Amino acid sequence: MRDMTSIDDVQAMLAGQDYVCGRALATVVFLALRLGRPLFLEGEAGVGKTEIAKALASGLGRRLIRLQCYEGLDAATAVYEWNFAEQMIAIRAAEAAGGADADMLKTELFTEDYLIERPLLQAMRPQPGGAPILLIDELDRTDEPFEAFLLEALSDFQVTIPELGTIRAPEPPIVILTSNRTREVHDALKRRCLYHWVDYPSFEREIEILHARAPEAAEHLSQQVVAFVQRLRSEDLFKKPGVAETIDWAKCLLALDVLDLSPEVIADTLGAILKYQDDIQKLQGSEAKRILDEVKSSLEPA
Incomplete structure:
Protein backbone atom coordinates (compact mmCIF):
# COMPACT_ATOMS: atom_id res chain seq x y z
CA MET A 1 0.00 0.00 0.00
CA ARG A 2 1.26 3.46 -0.79
CA ASP A 3 1.57 5.90 2.11
CA MET A 4 -0.78 8.83 1.67
CA THR A 5 1.13 11.55 3.53
CA SER A 6 -0.40 14.54 1.76
CA ILE A 7 -3.35 15.71 -0.31
CA ASP A 8 -1.06 15.81 -3.34
CA ASP A 9 -0.28 12.12 -2.80
CA VAL A 10 -4.00 11.33 -2.90
CA GLN A 11 -4.51 13.34 -6.09
CA ALA A 12 -1.54 11.67 -7.74
CA MET A 13 -2.67 8.21 -6.68
CA LEU A 14 -6.19 8.78 -8.02
CA ALA A 15 -4.80 10.28 -11.24
CA GLY A 16 -2.76 7.11 -11.64
CA GLN A 17 -6.08 5.23 -11.73
CA ASP A 18 -7.47 7.66 -14.36
CA TYR A 19 -9.64 9.37 -11.76
CA VAL A 20 -9.36 13.15 -12.11
CA CYS A 21 -10.53 15.06 -9.05
CA GLY A 22 -10.23 18.55 -7.62
CA ARG A 23 -8.37 19.48 -4.47
CA ALA A 24 -11.53 19.68 -2.33
CA LEU A 25 -12.43 16.05 -3.02
CA ALA A 26 -8.81 14.93 -2.63
CA THR A 27 -8.70 16.72 0.75
CA VAL A 28 -11.74 14.94 2.15
CA VAL A 29 -10.46 11.58 0.86
CA PHE A 30 -7.10 12.25 2.53
CA LEU A 31 -8.81 13.11 5.83
CA ALA A 32 -11.02 10.01 5.65
CA LEU A 33 -7.93 7.85 5.21
CA ARG A 34 -5.91 9.66 7.87
CA LEU A 35 -8.68 9.82 10.50
CA GLY A 36 -10.32 6.47 9.74
CA ARG A 37 -13.70 8.13 9.21
CA PRO A 38 -16.38 6.94 6.77
CA LEU A 39 -16.73 9.19 3.72
CA LEU A 64 -13.20 -3.58 -2.89
CA ILE A 65 -16.34 -4.93 -1.20
CA ARG A 66 -19.53 -3.42 -2.58
CA LEU A 67 -22.94 -3.39 -0.92
CA GLN A 68 -25.42 -2.30 -3.59
CA CYS A 69 -28.41 -0.84 -1.77
CA TYR A 70 -32.00 -1.29 -2.88
CA GLU A 71 -35.49 -0.82 -1.50
CA GLY A 72 -36.24 -3.50 1.07
CA LEU A 73 -32.60 -4.30 1.90
CA ASP A 74 -32.42 -5.47 5.50
CA ALA A 75 -29.61 -6.01 7.97
CA ALA A 76 -29.62 -9.80 7.74
CA THR A 77 -29.26 -9.80 3.95
CA ALA A 78 -26.43 -7.28 4.12
CA VAL A 79 -24.51 -9.28 6.75
CA TYR A 80 -24.96 -13.03 6.26
CA GLU A 81 -27.16 -15.96 5.31
CA TRP A 82 -27.10 -19.61 6.28
CA ASN A 83 -26.56 -22.10 3.47
CA PHE A 84 -29.85 -23.94 3.92
CA ALA A 85 -29.22 -26.31 1.00
CA GLU A 86 -25.95 -27.56 2.50
CA GLN A 87 -27.53 -27.76 5.95
CA MET A 88 -30.34 -29.97 4.60
CA ILE A 89 -27.79 -32.25 2.91
CA ALA A 90 -25.96 -32.57 6.23
CA ILE A 91 -29.21 -33.42 8.02
CA ARG A 92 -30.12 -36.07 5.44
CA ALA A 93 -26.62 -37.53 5.65
CA ALA A 94 -26.86 -37.71 9.45
CA GLU A 95 -30.26 -39.40 9.23
CA ALA A 96 -28.98 -41.92 6.70
CA ALA A 97 -26.06 -42.73 8.97
CA GLY A 98 -28.40 -43.65 11.78
CA GLY A 99 -29.30 -40.32 13.20
CA ALA A 100 -27.49 -37.95 15.49
CA ASP A 101 -28.11 -36.15 18.71
CA ALA A 102 -30.35 -33.17 17.93
CA ASP A 103 -28.37 -30.70 20.03
CA MET A 104 -25.09 -31.88 18.57
CA LEU A 105 -26.46 -31.66 15.03
CA LYS A 106 -27.73 -28.15 15.65
CA THR A 107 -24.31 -27.11 16.93
CA GLU A 108 -22.61 -28.57 13.88
CA LEU A 109 -25.05 -26.99 11.42
CA PHE A 110 -24.62 -23.43 12.65
CA THR A 111 -20.90 -23.06 12.18
CA GLU A 112 -18.87 -21.00 9.75
CA ASP A 113 -18.78 -23.99 7.39
CA TYR A 114 -22.40 -23.22 6.51
CA LEU A 115 -22.18 -19.43 6.68
CA ILE A 116 -22.57 -17.34 3.52
CA GLU A 117 -20.86 -14.01 4.14
CA ARG A 118 -22.47 -10.92 2.68
CA PRO A 119 -20.66 -7.57 2.16
CA LEU A 120 -20.85 -6.15 5.69
CA LEU A 121 -19.51 -9.34 7.27
CA GLN A 122 -16.85 -9.71 4.58
CA ALA A 123 -15.66 -6.17 5.37
CA MET A 124 -15.14 -7.15 9.03
CA ARG A 125 -12.79 -9.98 8.10
CA PRO A 126 -9.03 -9.59 7.73
CA GLN A 127 -8.08 -9.20 4.07
CA PRO A 128 -4.80 -9.67 2.19
CA GLY A 129 -3.11 -6.30 1.84
CA GLY A 130 -4.99 -4.69 4.72
CA ALA A 131 -8.49 -3.51 5.54
CA PRO A 132 -10.77 -3.46 2.49
CA ILE A 133 -12.66 -0.60 0.88
CA LEU A 134 -16.32 -1.02 1.83
CA LEU A 135 -18.55 0.74 -0.70
CA ILE A 136 -22.14 1.20 0.47
CA ASP A 137 -23.61 2.35 -2.82
CA GLU A 138 -26.81 4.38 -3.29
CA LEU A 139 -27.76 4.40 0.38
CA ASP A 140 -30.75 6.62 -0.40
CA ARG A 141 -32.50 3.61 -1.95
CA THR A 142 -32.86 1.94 1.46
CA ASP A 143 -35.09 2.90 4.38
CA GLU A 144 -34.57 4.35 7.87
CA PRO A 145 -34.37 1.01 9.77
CA PHE A 146 -31.41 -0.01 7.64
CA GLU A 147 -29.78 3.37 8.24
CA ALA A 148 -30.19 2.82 11.99
CA PHE A 149 -28.50 -0.57 11.69
CA LEU A 150 -25.62 0.96 9.71
CA LEU A 151 -25.19 3.63 12.34
CA GLU A 152 -24.43 0.95 14.92
CA ALA A 153 -22.32 -1.19 12.59
CA LEU A 154 -20.15 1.76 11.51
CA SER A 155 -19.78 3.05 15.07
CA ASP A 156 -18.24 -0.13 16.46
CA PHE A 157 -17.25 -1.91 13.24
CA GLN A 158 -18.81 -5.11 14.45
CA VAL A 159 -21.79 -7.30 13.60
CA THR A 160 -23.61 -9.91 15.65
CA ILE A 161 -24.70 -13.32 14.43
CA PRO A 162 -26.95 -14.92 17.07
CA GLU A 163 -25.59 -18.44 16.52
CA LEU A 164 -21.92 -17.37 16.45
CA GLY A 165 -21.73 -14.21 18.53
CA THR A 166 -20.19 -10.82 17.79
CA ILE A 167 -17.60 -10.45 15.06
CA ARG A 168 -15.43 -7.35 15.31
CA ALA A 169 -13.15 -6.05 12.58
CA PRO A 170 -9.50 -6.33 13.67
CA GLU A 171 -8.85 -3.34 11.42
CA PRO A 172 -11.80 -1.11 10.44
CA PRO A 173 -12.55 -1.04 6.71
CA ILE A 174 -12.25 2.15 4.68
CA VAL A 175 -15.93 3.03 4.26
CA ILE A 176 -17.41 5.05 1.40
CA LEU A 177 -21.15 5.70 1.29
CA THR A 178 -22.83 7.22 -1.75
CA SER A 179 -26.23 8.79 -2.30
CA ASN A 180 -27.96 10.20 -5.39
CA ARG A 181 -30.10 12.23 -2.98
CA THR A 182 -33.43 10.82 -4.09
CA ARG A 183 -34.26 11.28 -0.39
CA GLU A 184 -32.48 12.80 2.59
CA VAL A 185 -30.28 10.48 4.64
CA HIS A 186 -30.67 10.87 8.41
CA ASP A 187 -28.41 13.43 10.08
CA ALA A 188 -27.25 10.92 12.70
CA LEU A 189 -25.59 8.81 10.01
CA LYS A 190 -24.12 11.83 8.24
CA ARG A 191 -22.56 13.02 11.51
CA ARG A 192 -20.54 9.80 11.66
CA CYS A 193 -18.98 10.61 8.30
CA LEU A 194 -16.92 13.19 6.51
CA TYR A 195 -19.17 14.72 3.83
CA HIS A 196 -18.59 15.92 0.28
CA TRP A 197 -20.97 16.96 -2.47
CA VAL A 198 -19.68 15.67 -5.83
CA ASP A 199 -20.81 18.19 -8.42
CA TYR A 200 -20.64 18.16 -12.19
CA PRO A 201 -17.11 19.11 -13.22
CA SER A 202 -16.11 22.34 -14.94
CA PHE A 203 -15.50 22.28 -18.69
CA GLU A 204 -11.72 22.07 -18.22
CA ARG A 205 -11.93 19.26 -15.67
CA GLU A 206 -14.38 17.26 -17.75
CA ILE A 207 -11.97 17.55 -20.68
CA GLU A 208 -9.25 16.16 -18.38
CA ILE A 209 -11.52 13.28 -17.39
CA LEU A 210 -12.32 12.50 -21.02
CA HIS A 211 -8.61 12.56 -21.90
CA ALA A 212 -7.99 10.04 -19.10
CA ARG A 213 -10.88 7.71 -19.95
CA ALA A 214 -10.97 8.06 -23.75
CA PRO A 215 -7.45 9.20 -24.66
CA GLU A 216 -7.89 8.24 -28.32
CA ALA A 217 -10.51 10.96 -28.81
CA ALA A 218 -9.16 13.96 -30.72
CA GLU A 219 -9.11 17.31 -28.91
CA HIS A 220 -11.59 18.83 -31.36
CA LEU A 221 -14.17 16.10 -30.82
CA SER A 222 -13.57 16.00 -27.05
CA GLN A 223 -14.32 19.70 -26.74
CA GLN A 224 -17.51 19.37 -28.79
CA VAL A 225 -18.70 16.38 -26.76
CA VAL A 226 -18.06 18.00 -23.38
CA ALA A 227 -19.52 21.35 -24.43
CA PHE A 228 -22.66 19.68 -25.82
CA VAL A 229 -23.21 17.53 -22.71
CA GLN A 230 -22.67 20.49 -20.40
CA ARG A 231 -25.14 22.50 -22.46
CA LEU A 232 -27.66 19.66 -22.10
CA ARG A 233 -27.36 19.87 -18.31
CA SER A 234 -28.85 23.36 -18.46
CA GLU A 235 -31.92 22.05 -20.30
CA ASP A 236 -35.14 20.98 -18.56
CA LEU A 237 -34.50 17.23 -18.65
CA PHE A 238 -35.87 14.44 -16.48
CA LYS A 239 -32.36 12.96 -16.10
CA LYS A 240 -29.37 15.13 -16.84
CA PRO A 241 -26.38 13.30 -18.34
CA GLY A 242 -23.48 12.67 -15.97
CA VAL A 243 -19.77 12.33 -16.59
CA ALA A 244 -20.30 8.61 -17.17
CA GLU A 245 -22.56 9.47 -20.13
CA THR A 246 -19.95 11.90 -21.49
CA ILE A 247 -17.39 9.10 -21.53
CA ASP A 248 -19.84 6.57 -23.00
CA TRP A 249 -20.87 8.96 -25.75
CA ALA A 250 -17.28 9.76 -26.70
CA LYS A 251 -16.49 6.04 -26.95
CA CYS A 252 -19.59 5.48 -29.11
CA LEU A 253 -18.54 8.29 -31.44
CA LEU A 254 -15.04 6.83 -31.68
CA ALA A 255 -16.49 3.43 -32.55
CA LEU A 256 -18.40 5.12 -35.37
CA ASP A 257 -15.26 6.95 -36.59
CA VAL A 258 -16.93 10.32 -36.01
CA LEU A 259 -14.57 13.26 -36.28
CA ASP A 260 -17.06 16.13 -35.97
CA LEU A 261 -20.50 16.37 -34.37
CA SER A 262 -23.48 16.85 -36.66
CA PRO A 263 -27.25 16.86 -36.00
CA GLU A 264 -27.50 13.50 -37.76
CA VAL A 265 -24.81 11.90 -35.59
CA ILE A 266 -26.39 13.32 -32.45
CA ALA A 267 -29.82 11.96 -33.42
CA ASP A 268 -28.33 8.50 -34.02
CA THR A 269 -26.45 8.35 -30.70
CA LEU A 270 -28.70 10.16 -28.23
CA GLY A 271 -29.31 6.88 -26.40
CA ALA A 272 -25.73 7.03 -25.12
CA ILE A 273 -26.34 10.26 -23.18
CA LEU A 274 -30.09 10.38 -22.51
CA LYS A 275 -31.90 7.46 -20.89
CA TYR A 276 -35.54 8.58 -21.01
CA GLN A 277 -37.67 8.78 -24.15
CA ASP A 278 -39.23 12.10 -23.10
CA ASP A 279 -35.76 13.64 -22.90
CA ILE A 280 -34.76 12.16 -26.25
CA GLN A 281 -37.89 13.56 -27.90
CA LYS A 282 -36.99 17.06 -26.68
CA LEU A 283 -33.71 16.82 -28.59
CA GLN A 284 -35.21 15.59 -31.85
CA GLY A 285 -35.26 17.75 -34.95
CA SER A 286 -34.13 21.34 -34.84
CA GLU A 287 -33.46 21.44 -31.07
CA ALA A 288 -30.28 19.37 -31.29
CA LYS A 289 -29.08 21.51 -34.21
CA ARG A 290 -29.76 24.70 -32.26
CA ILE A 291 -27.71 23.48 -29.28
CA LEU A 292 -24.94 22.20 -31.53
CA ASP A 293 -24.74 25.55 -33.34
CA GLU A 294 -24.42 27.32 -29.98
CA VAL A 295 -21.73 24.88 -28.88
CA LYS A 296 -19.68 25.26 -32.04
CA SER A 297 -20.02 29.03 -31.87
CA SER A 298 -18.78 29.08 -28.26
CA LEU A 299 -15.77 26.92 -29.17
CA GLU A 300 -14.67 29.12 -32.06
CA PRO A 301 -11.57 31.20 -31.24
CA ALA A 302 -12.38 34.82 -30.50
Whole structure:
Protein backbone atom coordinates (compact mmCIF):
# COMPACT_ATOMS: atom_id res chain seq x y z
CA MET A 1 0.00 0.00 0.00
CA ARG A 2 1.26 3.46 -0.79
CA ASP A 3 1.57 5.90 2.11
CA MET A 4 -0.78 8.83 1.67
CA THR A 5 1.13 11.55 3.53
CA SER A 6 -0.40 14.54 1.76
CA ILE A 7 -3.35 15.71 -0.31
CA ASP A 8 -1.06 15.81 -3.34
CA ASP A 9 -0.28 12.12 -2.80
CA VAL A 10 -4.00 11.33 -2.90
CA GLN A 11 -4.51 13.34 -6.09
CA ALA A 12 -1.54 11.67 -7.74
CA MET A 13 -2.67 8.21 -6.68
CA LEU A 14 -6.19 8.78 -8.02
CA ALA A 15 -4.80 10.28 -11.24
CA GLY A 16 -2.76 7.11 -11.64
CA GLN A 17 -6.08 5.23 -11.73
CA ASP A 18 -7.47 7.66 -14.36
CA TYR A 19 -9.64 9.37 -11.76
CA VAL A 20 -9.36 13.15 -12.11
CA CYS A 21 -10.53 15.06 -9.05
CA GLY A 22 -10.23 18.55 -7.62
CA ARG A 23 -8.37 19.48 -4.47
CA ALA A 24 -11.53 19.68 -2.33
CA LEU A 25 -12.43 16.05 -3.02
CA ALA A 26 -8.81 14.93 -2.63
CA THR A 27 -8.70 16.72 0.75
CA VAL A 28 -11.74 14.94 2.15
CA VAL A 29 -10.46 11.58 0.86
CA PHE A 30 -7.10 12.25 2.53
CA LEU A 31 -8.81 13.11 5.83
CA ALA A 32 -11.02 10.01 5.65
CA LEU A 33 -7.93 7.85 5.21
CA ARG A 34 -5.91 9.66 7.87
CA LEU A 35 -8.68 9.82 10.50
CA GLY A 36 -10.32 6.47 9.74
CA ARG A 37 -13.70 8.13 9.21
CA PRO A 38 -16.38 6.94 6.77
CA LEU A 39 -16.73 9.19 3.72
CA PHE A 40 -20.23 10.16 2.62
CA LEU A 41 -20.47 11.29 -1.02
CA GLU A 42 -23.65 12.86 -2.38
CA GLY A 43 -24.34 14.06 -5.89
CA GLU A 44 -26.24 13.43 -9.08
CA ALA A 45 -25.99 10.01 -10.69
CA GLY A 46 -23.01 9.57 -12.96
CA VAL A 47 -20.66 12.16 -11.43
CA GLY A 48 -18.08 9.60 -10.25
CA LYS A 49 -19.04 8.73 -6.66
CA THR A 50 -18.80 4.98 -7.16
CA GLU A 51 -15.71 5.28 -9.31
CA ILE A 52 -13.73 6.92 -6.55
CA ALA A 53 -14.12 3.79 -4.40
CA LYS A 54 -12.87 1.65 -7.28
CA ALA A 55 -9.93 3.98 -7.87
CA LEU A 56 -9.04 3.97 -4.17
CA ALA A 57 -9.15 0.18 -3.97
CA SER A 58 -6.93 -0.16 -7.02
CA GLY A 59 -4.54 2.61 -5.99
CA LEU A 60 -4.16 1.39 -2.41
CA GLY A 61 -4.01 -2.28 -3.34
CA ARG A 62 -7.06 -3.11 -1.21
CA ARG A 63 -9.99 -5.38 -1.87
CA LEU A 64 -13.20 -3.58 -2.89
CA ILE A 65 -16.34 -4.93 -1.20
CA ARG A 66 -19.53 -3.42 -2.58
CA LEU A 67 -22.94 -3.39 -0.92
CA GLN A 68 -25.42 -2.30 -3.59
CA CYS A 69 -28.41 -0.84 -1.77
CA TYR A 70 -32.00 -1.29 -2.88
CA GLU A 71 -35.49 -0.82 -1.50
CA GLY A 72 -36.24 -3.50 1.07
CA LEU A 73 -32.60 -4.30 1.90
CA ASP A 74 -32.42 -5.47 5.50
CA ALA A 75 -29.61 -6.01 7.97
CA ALA A 76 -29.62 -9.80 7.74
CA THR A 77 -29.26 -9.80 3.95
CA ALA A 78 -26.43 -7.28 4.12
CA VAL A 79 -24.51 -9.28 6.75
CA TYR A 80 -24.96 -13.03 6.26
CA GLU A 81 -27.16 -15.96 5.31
CA TRP A 82 -27.10 -19.61 6.28
CA ASN A 83 -26.56 -22.10 3.47
CA PHE A 84 -29.85 -23.94 3.92
CA ALA A 85 -29.22 -26.31 1.00
CA GLU A 86 -25.95 -27.56 2.50
CA GLN A 87 -27.53 -27.76 5.95
CA MET A 88 -30.34 -29.97 4.60
CA ILE A 89 -27.79 -32.25 2.91
CA ALA A 90 -25.96 -32.57 6.23
CA ILE A 91 -29.21 -33.42 8.02
CA ARG A 92 -30.12 -36.07 5.44
CA ALA A 93 -26.62 -37.53 5.65
CA ALA A 94 -26.86 -37.71 9.45
CA GLU A 95 -30.26 -39.40 9.23
CA ALA A 96 -28.98 -41.92 6.70
CA ALA A 97 -26.06 -42.73 8.97
CA GLY A 98 -28.40 -43.65 11.78
CA GLY A 99 -29.30 -40.32 13.20
CA ALA A 100 -27.49 -37.95 15.49
CA ASP A 101 -28.11 -36.15 18.71
CA ALA A 102 -30.35 -33.17 17.93
CA ASP A 103 -28.37 -30.70 20.03
CA MET A 104 -25.09 -31.88 18.57
CA LEU A 105 -26.46 -31.66 15.03
CA LYS A 106 -27.73 -28.15 15.65
CA THR A 107 -24.31 -27.11 16.93
CA GLU A 108 -22.61 -28.57 13.88
CA LEU A 109 -25.05 -26.99 11.42
CA PHE A 110 -24.62 -23.43 12.65
CA THR A 111 -20.90 -23.06 12.18
CA GLU A 112 -18.87 -21.00 9.75
CA ASP A 113 -18.78 -23.99 7.39
CA TYR A 114 -22.40 -23.22 6.51
CA LEU A 115 -22.18 -19.43 6.68
CA ILE A 116 -22.57 -17.34 3.52
CA GLU A 117 -20.86 -14.01 4.14
CA ARG A 118 -22.47 -10.92 2.68
CA PRO A 119 -20.66 -7.57 2.16
CA LEU A 120 -20.85 -6.15 5.69
CA LEU A 121 -19.51 -9.34 7.27
CA GLN A 122 -16.85 -9.71 4.58
CA ALA A 123 -15.66 -6.17 5.37
CA MET A 124 -15.14 -7.15 9.03
CA ARG A 125 -12.79 -9.98 8.10
CA PRO A 126 -9.03 -9.59 7.73
CA GLN A 127 -8.08 -9.20 4.07
CA PRO A 128 -4.80 -9.67 2.19
CA GLY A 129 -3.11 -6.30 1.84
CA GLY A 130 -4.99 -4.69 4.72
CA ALA A 131 -8.49 -3.51 5.54
CA PRO A 132 -10.77 -3.46 2.49
CA ILE A 133 -12.66 -0.60 0.88
CA LEU A 134 -16.32 -1.02 1.83
CA LEU A 135 -18.55 0.74 -0.70
CA ILE A 136 -22.14 1.20 0.47
CA ASP A 137 -23.61 2.35 -2.82
CA GLU A 138 -26.81 4.38 -3.29
CA LEU A 139 -27.76 4.40 0.38
CA ASP A 140 -30.75 6.62 -0.40
CA ARG A 141 -32.50 3.61 -1.95
CA THR A 142 -32.86 1.94 1.46
CA ASP A 143 -35.09 2.90 4.38
CA GLU A 144 -34.57 4.35 7.87
CA PRO A 145 -34.37 1.01 9.77
CA PHE A 146 -31.41 -0.01 7.64
CA GLU A 147 -29.78 3.37 8.24
CA ALA A 148 -30.19 2.82 11.99
CA PHE A 149 -28.50 -0.57 11.69
CA LEU A 150 -25.62 0.96 9.71
CA LEU A 151 -25.19 3.63 12.34
CA GLU A 152 -24.43 0.95 14.92
CA ALA A 153 -22.32 -1.19 12.59
CA LEU A 154 -20.15 1.76 11.51
CA SER A 155 -19.78 3.05 15.07
CA ASP A 156 -18.24 -0.13 16.46
CA PHE A 157 -17.25 -1.91 13.24
CA GLN A 158 -18.81 -5.11 14.45
CA VAL A 159 -21.79 -7.30 13.60
CA THR A 160 -23.61 -9.91 15.65
CA ILE A 161 -24.70 -13.32 14.43
CA PRO A 162 -26.95 -14.92 17.07
CA GLU A 163 -25.59 -18.44 16.52
CA LEU A 164 -21.92 -17.37 16.45
CA GLY A 165 -21.73 -14.21 18.53
CA THR A 166 -20.19 -10.82 17.79
CA ILE A 167 -17.60 -10.45 15.06
CA ARG A 168 -15.43 -7.35 15.31
CA ALA A 169 -13.15 -6.05 12.58
CA PRO A 170 -9.50 -6.33 13.67
CA GLU A 171 -8.85 -3.34 11.42
CA PRO A 172 -11.80 -1.11 10.44
CA PRO A 173 -12.55 -1.04 6.71
CA ILE A 174 -12.25 2.15 4.68
CA VAL A 175 -15.93 3.03 4.26
CA ILE A 176 -17.41 5.05 1.40
CA LEU A 177 -21.15 5.70 1.29
CA THR A 178 -22.83 7.22 -1.75
CA SER A 179 -26.23 8.79 -2.30
CA ASN A 180 -27.96 10.20 -5.39
CA ARG A 181 -30.10 12.23 -2.98
CA THR A 182 -33.43 10.82 -4.09
CA ARG A 183 -34.26 11.28 -0.39
CA GLU A 184 -32.48 12.80 2.59
CA VAL A 185 -30.28 10.48 4.64
CA HIS A 186 -30.67 10.87 8.41
CA ASP A 187 -28.41 13.43 10.08
CA ALA A 188 -27.25 10.92 12.70
CA LEU A 189 -25.59 8.81 10.01
CA LYS A 190 -24.12 11.83 8.24
CA ARG A 191 -22.56 13.02 11.51
CA ARG A 192 -20.54 9.80 11.66
CA CYS A 193 -18.98 10.61 8.30
CA LEU A 194 -16.92 13.19 6.51
CA TYR A 195 -19.17 14.72 3.83
CA HIS A 196 -18.59 15.92 0.28
CA TRP A 197 -20.97 16.96 -2.47
CA VAL A 198 -19.68 15.67 -5.83
CA ASP A 199 -20.81 18.19 -8.42
CA TYR A 200 -20.64 18.16 -12.19
CA PRO A 201 -17.11 19.11 -13.22
CA SER A 202 -16.11 22.34 -14.94
CA PHE A 203 -15.50 22.28 -18.69
CA GLU A 204 -11.72 22.07 -18.22
CA ARG A 205 -11.93 19.26 -15.67
CA GLU A 206 -14.38 17.26 -17.75
CA ILE A 207 -11.97 17.55 -20.68
CA GLU A 208 -9.25 16.16 -18.38
CA ILE A 209 -11.52 13.28 -17.39
CA LEU A 210 -12.32 12.50 -21.02
CA HIS A 211 -8.61 12.56 -21.90
CA ALA A 212 -7.99 10.04 -19.10
CA ARG A 213 -10.88 7.71 -19.95
CA ALA A 214 -10.97 8.06 -23.75
CA PRO A 215 -7.45 9.20 -24.66
CA GLU A 216 -7.89 8.24 -28.32
CA ALA A 217 -10.51 10.96 -28.81
CA ALA A 218 -9.16 13.96 -30.72
CA GLU A 219 -9.11 17.31 -28.91
CA HIS A 220 -11.59 18.83 -31.36
CA LEU A 221 -14.17 16.10 -30.82
CA SER A 222 -13.57 16.00 -27.05
CA GLN A 223 -14.32 19.70 -26.74
CA GLN A 224 -17.51 19.37 -28.79
CA VAL A 225 -18.70 16.38 -26.76
CA VAL A 226 -18.06 18.00 -23.38
CA ALA A 227 -19.52 21.35 -24.43
CA PHE A 228 -22.66 19.68 -25.82
CA VAL A 229 -23.21 17.53 -22.71
CA GLN A 230 -22.67 20.49 -20.40
CA ARG A 231 -25.14 22.50 -22.46
CA LEU A 232 -27.66 19.66 -22.10
CA ARG A 233 -27.36 19.87 -18.31
CA SER A 234 -28.85 23.36 -18.46
CA GLU A 235 -31.92 22.05 -20.30
CA ASP A 236 -35.14 20.98 -18.56
CA LEU A 237 -34.50 17.23 -18.65
CA PHE A 238 -35.87 14.44 -16.48
CA LYS A 239 -32.36 12.96 -16.10
CA LYS A 240 -29.37 15.13 -16.84
CA PRO A 241 -26.38 13.30 -18.34
CA GLY A 242 -23.48 12.67 -15.97
CA VAL A 243 -19.77 12.33 -16.59
CA ALA A 244 -20.30 8.61 -17.17
CA GLU A 245 -22.56 9.47 -20.13
CA THR A 246 -19.95 11.90 -21.49
CA ILE A 247 -17.39 9.10 -21.53
CA ASP A 248 -19.84 6.57 -23.00
CA TRP A 249 -20.87 8.96 -25.75
CA ALA A 250 -17.28 9.76 -26.70
CA LYS A 251 -16.49 6.04 -26.95
CA CYS A 252 -19.59 5.48 -29.11
CA LEU A 253 -18.54 8.29 -31.44
CA LEU A 254 -15.04 6.83 -31.68
CA ALA A 255 -16.49 3.43 -32.55
CA LEU A 256 -18.40 5.12 -35.37
CA ASP A 257 -15.26 6.95 -36.59
CA VAL A 258 -16.93 10.32 -36.01
CA LEU A 259 -14.57 13.26 -36.28
CA ASP A 260 -17.06 16.13 -35.97
CA LEU A 261 -20.50 16.37 -34.37
CA SER A 262 -23.48 16.85 -36.66
CA PRO A 263 -27.25 16.86 -36.00
CA GLU A 264 -27.50 13.50 -37.76
CA VAL A 265 -24.81 11.90 -35.59
CA ILE A 266 -26.39 13.32 -32.45
CA ALA A 267 -29.82 11.96 -33.42
CA ASP A 268 -28.33 8.50 -34.02
CA THR A 269 -26.45 8.35 -30.70
CA LEU A 270 -28.70 10.16 -28.23
CA GLY A 271 -29.31 6.88 -26.40
CA ALA A 272 -25.73 7.03 -25.12
CA ILE A 273 -26.34 10.26 -23.18
CA LEU A 274 -30.09 10.38 -22.51
CA LYS A 275 -31.90 7.46 -20.89
CA TYR A 276 -35.54 8.58 -21.01
CA GLN A 277 -37.67 8.78 -24.15
CA ASP A 278 -39.23 12.10 -23.10
CA ASP A 279 -35.76 13.64 -22.90
CA ILE A 280 -34.76 12.16 -26.25
CA GLN A 281 -37.89 13.56 -27.90
CA LYS A 282 -36.99 17.06 -26.68
CA LEU A 283 -33.71 16.82 -28.59
CA GLN A 284 -35.21 15.59 -31.85
CA GLY A 285 -35.26 17.75 -34.95
CA SER A 286 -34.13 21.34 -34.84
CA GLU A 287 -33.46 21.44 -31.07
CA ALA A 288 -30.28 19.37 -31.29
CA LYS A 289 -29.08 21.51 -34.21
CA ARG A 290 -29.76 24.70 -32.26
CA ILE A 291 -27.71 23.48 -29.28
CA LEU A 292 -24.94 22.20 -31.53
CA ASP A 293 -24.74 25.55 -33.34
CA GLU A 294 -24.42 27.32 -29.98
CA VAL A 295 -21.73 24.88 -28.88
CA LYS A 296 -19.68 25.26 -32.04
CA SER A 297 -20.02 29.03 -31.87
CA SER A 298 -18.78 29.08 -28.26
CA LEU A 299 -15.77 26.92 -29.17
CA GLU A 300 -14.67 29.12 -32.06
CA PRO A 301 -11.57 31.20 -31.24
CA ALA A 302 -12.38 34.82 -30.50
